Amino acid sequence: MASSYGENASKSALRSSYLELCRNFPEGLAAGVDRAVVRMLGMVREYREAGLVLAYVPFHEEMDTRPVIERALAQGKRVALPYLQPRTSRLSFFEVASADGVELASRGMRVPPVGEQPLEAGEMVGSVCLVPGLVFDGEGYRVGYGAGYYDEFLAFYPGEKIGLVRSMQVSSNPLPHDEHDVPVDVLVTEGSVWRCRRL
Template identity: 50%
Template sequence: MASSYGTDADKSSLRGNYLAARRRIDPATKAALDANILKNLEGFDIYDGAHLVLAYVSYNNEVDTRSVIESAFAAGKRVAVPRVTARKHSMSFFEIESMDDLVEGYKDILEPRADITAPLGTKDFCGSVCLVPGLVFDAQGYRIGYGGGYYDRFLPFYPGDKIALARSSQMSSNPLPADSCDVPVDFIVTDTTVWTCR
């Protein structure tokens, strides 16, 4: 585990510290780390065997998921991306056929176009994996996200494998604060390895 801000840090201070650290990564380093994450993800058997990938579209300095989505399409996988309904604090996944199916939505993050109207349900998730965003993760798979709680509300009902994508600098050497409603990921794919959390 590469970094930590201590066990006494609360979620808000951890969020601020890791956001600041992420902003300091230079573009060349980011590109190299993210390319290694994609390579390790593509070589991960559980991901390789999934026919449907529930992805999110990266923004700011997040691990690049646009290349992950393009790679999934090239491998013949189906891809679904969330659309957020902010007034209900909820999100639903909609299948897309290409990056052209995405438009700016909540907080200017790319999401499926409004004319894609059939959200996937729990029965559609059989044989899928879900890529879960986060700022920092610990060895048990717990994470600090952005504070919106969208994945916290979705994951308890998701039946498949949950995979985080993280640079090594996003791994905490200390356990993160976790609430009873927090759902850990099952695996973390980093630029150096794949962590099994469960």
């Protein structure tokens, strides 16, 4: 695992550091690494057995998830993408038929198809949620962009939480977190599948 500033570092300092790291990662190398992450995801039992995948589209320098979406659909899985409800600032997920042709909204979210209804919690039982983040630690805690949308959603999410991340974005030191932060269950990098251990 890569190093970080450790648990004494502030989230804002970690966020700035890993944003810079991702910006400077060579584009050609990133594409190969991201393809390897997609292959490793296929080794995760919960992903293989899931009929529904809650995915996301990349924001700024996040890992390219479009191949994940395309592969999941090709495997006959249902795929849903997040939408930030403007009045409540809460995440909802809407089922999509492809990663293309869906209007991009703020913060990398996608505008849902007109007239469609968001998925209910009961429909998400047995699903997997792919969780974005700038850096993760071995217990599954993460530092994202700081808005807290995913933590609020994941607090009530009934399925398996999977972080997709390049290995350079996995910290060997514990990340700062509080009682509102929700860790993922599994980390998938280009070289490993890591079952998160929490003390």
